[in-house]
Amino acid sequence: AQRVTQxxxxxxxxxxxxxxxxxxxxxxxxxxxxxxxxxxxxRLQLLLRHISRESIKGFTADLNKGETSFHLKKPFxxxxxxxxYYCALRDAGDSNYQLIWGAGTKLIIxx
Amino acid sequence: xxxxxxxxxxxxxKTGQSMTLQCAQDMNHNSMYWYRQDPGMGLRLIYYSASExxxxxxxxxNGYNVSRLNKREFSLxxxxxxxxxxxxxxxASSGLAExxxxxxxxxxxxx
Numbered sequence: 001a002q003r004v005t006q007x008x009x010x011x012x013x014x015x016x017x018x019x020x021x022x023x024x025x026x027x028x029x030x031x032x033x034x035x036x037x038x039x040x041x042x043r044l045q046l047l048l049r050h051i052s053r054e055s056i057k058g059f060t061a062d063l064n065k066g067e068t069s070f071h072l073k074k075p076f077x078x079x080x081x082x083x084x085y086y087c088a089l090r091d092a093g094d095s096n097y098q099l100i101w102g103a104g105t106k107l108i109i110x111x
Numbered sequence: 112x113x114x115x116x117x118x119x120x121x122x123x124x125k126t127g128q129s130m131t132l133q134c135a136q137d138m139n140h141n142s143m144y145w146y147r148q149d150p151g152m153g154l155r156l157i158y159y160s161a162s163e164x165x166x167x168x169x170x171x172x173n174g175y176n177v178s179r180l181n182k183r184e185f186s187l188x189x190x191x192x193x194x195x196x197x198x199x200x201x202x203a204s205s206g207l208a209e210x211x212x213x214x215x216x217x218x219x220x221x222x
Contacts, residue, residue, distance in 0.1 A: 006153075009151060032209070043201075043215050043216065044154075044201065044213040046210045086153060098159060098169075101153045101155075103153040
């Protein structure tokens with residue numbers, strides 16, 4: 001079955017510490033993976049996607065097809081990173097651009 | 112350029128009442144979506160519309176109906192609200208760039 005799993009509902013780290021938000025997926029097709037972020041009182045927005053291989057706000061994520069994972073990492077967390085993070089997947093061949101969503105991880109950066 | 116707009120922002124209903132959530136986008140996107148967001152469950156797709164004139168069920172369509180009025184507008188209707196429909200509702204749209212753009216959300220409480 002198609003599934004995106006974010007094993008941590010809540011992750012709390014100190015400012016300046018490394019942070020890793022885990023995302024594992026189960027999908028038989030050709031997946032495209034995304035990370036979306038929702039800051040307090042703001043709308044959900046795209047953070048990054050694996051096909052772009054970019055770093056946004058210091059975050060990176062590498063698609064590991066062998067481990068079926070797309071973990072989000074940042075070497076030095078900042079307080080403004082506190083937010084709700086969602087991992088999502090779509091079939092690269094799906095013209096409807098439907099996304100399969102993980103349950104989300106709430107990241108709290110402690111001062 | 113407003114992006115995706117939703118009305119209302121907040122709504123309180125009594126069990127059995129009906130209401131329509133409105134969504135509009137000004138990005139000329141073909142695809143539009145309605146999600147609900149519940150704690151610990153992430154985003155769940157209610158209905159989506161791949162193009163003007165078409166709608167399809169998502170993961171949790173029961174108790175809802177939708178109308179793709181034109182390319183810009185995609186409304187979600189609750190015919191007989193139930194407490195289980197208390198949630199935050201998000202509308203989203205996407206075009207050929209495959210990322211989804213979200214509205215600010217509607218917080219609905221059914222008593």
